Amino acid sequence: MKLMAAxxxxxxxxxxxxxxxxxxxxxxxAQDEVTVNVAGGFCTNIGITDTEFLTIVGxxxxxxxxxxxxxxxxxxxxxxxxVATAFHTDTICTASTNCTPNPTIAVTxxxxxSCNNNSANFTSSxxxxxxxxxxxxGTTILGSLVMxxxxxxxxxxxxxxxxxxAIISHELGHAFGxxxxxxxxxxxxxxxxxxxxxxxxxxxxxxxxxxxxxxxxSGCGTIDLNKSGPNFWPGLFIGVSIIALAExxxxxxxxxxxx
Amino acid sequence: xxxxxCPTLRLNxxxxxxxxxxxxxxxATKSKPSQSSNDFYLSLGNLCEYxxxxxxxxxxxxxxxxxxxxxxxxxxxxxxxxxxxxPEIGATLPKSGRDSNxxxxxxxxxxxxxxxxxxxxxxxxxxxxxxxxWGPGGDETLxxxxxxxxxxxxxxPVYTRNFIVNLGVSNEFSQDIxxxxxxxxxxxxxxxxxxxxxxxxxxYHFGEIL
Numbered sequence: 001m002k003l004m005a006a007x008x009x010x011x012x013x014x015x016x017x018x019x020x021x022x023x024x025x026x027x028x029x030a031q032d033e034v035t036v037n038v039a040g041g042f043c044t045n046i047g048i049t050d051t052e053f054l055t056i057v058g059x060x061x062x063x064x065x066x067x068x069x070x071x072x073x074x075x076x077x078x079x080x081x082x083v084a085t086a087f088h089t090d091t092i093c094t095a096s097t098n099c100t101p102n103p104t105i106a107v108t109x110x111x112x113x114s115c116n117n118n119s120a121n122f123t124s125s126x127x128x129x130x131x132x133x134x135x136x137x138g139t140t141i142l143g144s145l146v147m148x149x150x151x152x153x154x155x156x157x158x159x160x161x162x163x164x165x166a167i168i169s170h171e172l173g174h175a176f177g178x179x180x181x182x183x184x185x186x187x188x189x190x191x192x193x194x195x196x197x198x199x200x201x202x203x204x205x206x207x208x209x210x211x212x213x214x215x216x217x218s219g220c221g222t223i224d225l226n227k228s229g230p231n232f233w234p235g236l237f238i239g240v241s242i243i244a245l246a247e248x249x250x251x252x253x254x255x256x257x258x259x
Numbered sequence: 260x261x262x263x264x265c266p267t268l269r270l271n272x273x274x275x276x277x278x279x280x281x282x283x284x285x286x287a288t289k290s291k292p293s294q295s296s297n298d299f300y301l302s303l304g305n306l307c308e309y310x311x312x313x314x315x316x317x318x319x320x321x322x323x324x325x326x327x328x329x330x331x332x333x334x335x336x337x338x339x340x341x342x343x344x345x346p347e348i349g350a351t352l353p354k355s356g357r358d359s360n361x362x363x364x365x366x367x368x369x370x371x372x373x374x375x376x377x378x379x380x381x382x383x384x385x386x387x388x389x390x391x392x393w394g395p396g397g398d399e400t401l402x403x404x405x406x407x408x409x410x411x412x413x414x415x416p417v418y419t420r421n422f423i424v425n426l427g428v429s430n431e432f433s434q435d436i437x438x439x440x441x442x443x444x445x446x447x448x449x450x451x452x453x454x455x456x457x458x459x460x461x462x463y464h465f466g467e468i469l
């Protein structure tokens with residue numbers, strides 16, 4: 001026992017990570033699945049077609065955010081959609097000290113990724129993307145807009161395919177409510193790194209903080225009986241386990257009584 | 260400073276556990292052919308969370324194991340001579356660091372079944388795994404594009420709740436001490452975000468005190 005106590009006291013050294021939010025209101029999407037669409041016909045300087053852009057979006061959600069084991073949020077690749085030219089040319093914020101979302105390019109629902117060539121959005125060629133939840137109701141995000149630098153001087157086209165995937169994924173992190181991370185091994189670090197292949201621990205904590213998974217019981221103690229729902233199999237397992245345990249105890253107590 | 264390569268480290272860890280578990284097995288079974296009395300025990304170990312799932316550096320390195328001490332209480336209740344129901348509750352200690360803003364800890368409650376053989380005990384179970392995440396509130400100034408901005412830090416604690424499957428093996432080294440290797444499977448039926456945490460623990464057995 002003394003050895004165990006000593007070992008316990010040795011656990012005084014800790015390590016950990018830190019994520020931030022992109023706003024003080026802790027804005028989140030209400031739904032568990034959010035679709036990411038691509039604005040078609042706008043990208044001229046980033047070196048990829050709309051179809052390739054959509055593929056990159058698909059990889060960005062599958063390779064990174066959808067792998068977080070403790071988050072209920074799942075991003076889904078959407079489709080190429082036609083939107084107003086303002087998404088390509090307008091500023092993301094109206095002129096003010098704090099960014100007030102430009103109402104003319106409010107995203108109706110989910111997330112829209114669009115190429116944009118307004119120099120007010122991209123004051124430097126090294127700024128590759130800007131993102132803002134720009135359609136909000138209370139603390140709920142209805143729609144978010146991701147703008148990718150499509151100016152003639154953009155550095156986005158010089159990035160490798162894997163880097164483009166990571167950049168889009170980073171911007172999607174802002175779109176659903178995360179801020180930057182001070183940790184270099186985190187996807188939400190402010191700068192690109194040489195190789196980004198997975199979420200960092202900080203990213204997993206961040207998305208889980210905003211969208212905590214609630215298995216196996218959802219709502220007010222109800223077990224999800226919808227077979228396509230996320231909690232069906234765990235709920236079924238628990239139900240069967242409880243019945244099996246009760247039966248075991250019943251048999252055991254019956255056997256004891258017989259003796 | 261020379262960096263230890265991960266494959267070497269893994270091999271050493273595997274070798275170590277093979278030795279730990281195989282060597283005492285024979286002698287343990289000789290001295291205790293059948294231990295099937297109810298038993299309360301305390302376990303201390305380390306949990307390697309989400310193995311291979313997390314990027315650990317800017318060069319694409321991934322995690323294998325980090326220092327996450329765990330503490331759990333268990334009770335073996337023998338339904339038949341070789342099979343025990345083994346409820347378990349446990350927690351990992353809170354972690355903080357880097358900029359010491361975010362803290363996380365986990366709590367878990369499992370219902371295991373333990374099947375005893377002559378050599379090792381096989382453990383299968385399931386339960387709930389809670390992750391508590393919290394922070395100090397306030398803001399943190401971080402780089403943003405070519406300038407810097409204040410980003411809000413989380414404040415109120417949030418709990419994520421996962422249903423996990425537990426698979427493990429244990430072995431009794433002596434009357435009082437045993438060791439266990441186990442894996443927690445998250446989202447077992449969903450490939451998209453399936454994850455594994457590996458753990459090992461040493462247990463001190465108090466016997467039938469309940």
